[in-house]
Amino acid sequence: MHPWIAQRTTTFDSSGIRKVFDLAAKLKDPVNLSIGQPDFDVPQPIQDAAIQAIRDGKNAYSPTQGIAPLRDAINDRVQQQFGHDDRDVFISSGTSGGLVLSMLAMIDPGDEVIFMDPYFVMYPALIRLCGGVPVPVDSYPDFRLHVDRIEAAITDKTKMILVNSPANPTGVTATEQELRDVALLAKEKNIALLSDEIYSQFMYDAPFYSPATDNDQTIVIDGFSKSHAMTGWRVGYVHGPSEIIATMLKIQQYSFVCAPQPAQWAALSALDVPLTGHIDDYRHKRDLVMQGLSEKYEIEKPGGAFYAFPKAPGSSGEAFVHRAIEAGLLIIPGNIFSGRDSHFRISFAASDETLHRGIEILNRLAS
Numbered sequence: 001m002h003p004w005i006a007q008r009t010t011t012f013d014s015s016g017i018r019k020v021f022d023l024a025a026k027l028k029d030p031v032n033l034s035i036g037q038p039d040f041d042v043p044q045p046i047q048d049a050a051i052q053a054i055r056d057g058k059n060a061y062s063p064t065q066g067i068a069p070l071r072d073a074i075n076d077r078v079q080q081q082f083g084h085d086d087r088d089v090f091i092s093s094g095t096s097g098g099l100v101l102s103m104l105a106m107i108d109p110g111d112e113v114i115f116m117d118p119y120f121v122m123y124p125a126l127i128r129l130c131g132g133v134p135v136p137v138d139s140y141p142d143f144r145l146h147v148d149r150i151e152a153a154i155t156d157k158t159k160m161i162l163v164n165s166p167a168n169p170t171g172v173t174a175t176e177q178e179l180r181d182v183a184l185l186a187k188e189k190n191i192a193l194l195s196d197e198i199y200s201q202f203m204y205d206a207p208f209y210s211p212a213t214d215n216d217q218t219i220v221i222d223g224f225s226k227s228h229a230m231t232g233w234r235v236g237y238v239h240g241p242s243e244i245i246a247t248m249l250k251i252q253q254y255s256f257v258c259a260p261q262p263a264q265w266a267a268l269s270a271l272d273v274p275l276t277g278h279i280d281d282y283r284h285k286r287d288l289v290m291q292g293l294s295e296k297y298e299i300e301k302p303g304g305a306f307y308a309f310p311k312a313p314g315s316s317g318e319a320f321v322h323r324a325i326e327a328g329l330l331i332i333p334g335n336i337f338s339g340r341d342s343h344f345r346i347s348f349a350a351s352d353e354t355l356h357r358g359i360e361i362l363n364r365l366a367s
């Protein structure tokens with residue numbers, strides 16, 4: 001290792017996903033079901049708002065907490081929804097920015113953070129970066145939010161419980177009751193509850209429910225990357241108790257500085273762009289995947305997001321993904337998101353034609 005590299009960077013690695021993309025790079029025209037972003041483009045009015053902002057010279061730093069109209073608009077919605085006495089909002093550099101600042105603001109070395117396994121890849125890496133201890137809680141085989149298992153994992157070092165519903169990589173959505181139980185458990189034990197709600201718009205069978213409803217200390221992170229296909233524009237937001245938000249802002253001031261200003265104006269216009277057409281379309285894609293794969297695969301029905309997490313035939317998800325890639329299908333092995341190597345992730349944020357081709361290859365590989 002190069003002598004200048006800090007020790008903390010050695011506590012996690014990104015080699016798993018790189019291996020998959022190295023393999024994929026050799027494919028000519030893969031059927032790509034690996035992508036974690038919508039297959040539609042940024043809606044036209046949002047594109048126009050960004051261009052207008054740039055032309056209007058809104059290109060400088062914004063206030064650390066974000067432009068006032070966007071922050072106010074989100075704040076109004078948040079206050080209306082929760083009505084908490086002490087809840088503040090700021091604009092972050094994507095949901096990832098909100099996650100980084102949450103960890104830096106709340107995790108001390110040795111603090112334990114509980115989250116469900118499978119998990120979004122960033123969680124254990126960010127926890128380790130802050131010197132914290134990731135405590136993944138197995139959620140197989142149904143990938144539900146198992147409150148009893150979470151409770152059993154709590155120790156006197158537990159600082160935070162991190163929930164993500166709808167979830168990446170499983171697409172599973174927690175029920176209102178499960179979220180309420182976790183919210184009340186965190187409240188009772190005085191443990192920080194961080195809710196990653198980036199897929200909140202992608203709910204197919206039930207309305208979205210936030211655990212902040214039942215726990216006024218919950219820190220919520222959300223953003224525009226997935227809902228409006230703005231992954232490259234880096235706009236997210238965080239709301240939570242004002243002292244915690246102020247601490248995150250102190251760090252944002254000395255790190256991200258602010259979310260890109262033109263993108264914030266675009267996000268303001270995004271608040272008025274209806275998503276129903278896209279959500280209906282993605283529900284249809286979810287159904288298409290379930291109908292196509294249920295016969296040959298063990299697969300939990302995704303209630304949200306745009307992922308499914310089937311069990312791989314054979315004993316290794318990774319080995320199966322290698323076979324799929326050889327057959328021209330790009331999917332992600334489950335062990336990137338999990339301590340187990342038994343499943344694989346498909347993203348159904350793809351055209352129906354791509355989905356049909358992918359389903360056909362998967363069914364062939366399972367026979």
Ligand SMILES: Cc1ncc(COP(=O)(O)O)c(C=O)c1O
Binds near residue numbers: 094120164
């Ligand atoms: C669960 C989850 N949280 C956060 C993010 C990061 O999103 P953003 O583009 O807003 O940083 C992602 C992106 O894939 C995600 O799946």
